[in-house]
Amino acid sequence: SISFNIMMKGLCNAGNVDEAFKVLKEMEGCGCDPDYVTFNTLINGLCRVSRVEEGFRVLSEMRGRKNCRPSVVSYTTVILGYCREGKLDEAVKVLEEMVESGDKPNLVTYNILLDGFCKAGNVKRAEGLFGKMVGHDVVSYTTMIDGYCKVGQTGEAIRLMNEMQVKGIVPNVYTYSAMISGFCKENKLGEAVCLLEEMRERGIIGKTFMYNSVLDGISKSGNLDQANQIFEKMRESGCKPN
């Protein structure tokens, strides 16, 4: 079954859900029983191509099978699907349904909702959820940081970036990326440069696009010497220019 699951995931990631369903049929006829991973993979495949309703139907059908009960991952995947469509009330409904059937949402579930609220333009609601969550990880913080940056609240974002480190949560390349593009959009290039430096000091190799955004800003401001210095640092740190 694991081999089939792997093949199925490949098809789903390529957006070919219909082929994935053929694999399901094939499994059923050859002694490799589909398991909960099989169905979760299908749900994800459907949600990826905006067929969230069908994904939810697969989830419902799982109830009838033994050893294939819907799990946190099943519900969370559907919630993600609705969040990506901007249907936050549908997402919340699924959350409630999950709780009613006795399944506990986990950190991933909440992180997805945080991002959903932010991207739907409801940073306040994300903030409320963030405050109620019992634990946070680097994804929770990065999601909120990105949310604040996107609405021009880089101050709040930086506050969170400090707070996470006080709690012992280490920013990663995603965190820096969100923060740096936030600063670049506001033309706070000095801040952006500082963060790039801090990141390098921590041994994190930045992505090319992060340097490109900063270099562009610096160059346009006419400060070619500084641009050159950053370009050097970029290469020294192991980030390949394109």
Next chain:
RNA sequence: CCGCUUCAUAGCGCCCAG
């Protein structure tokens, strides 16, 4: 008895042109 392989979350289309 133990371990490995398959499922869900965050950052960027940045230069040029328009």
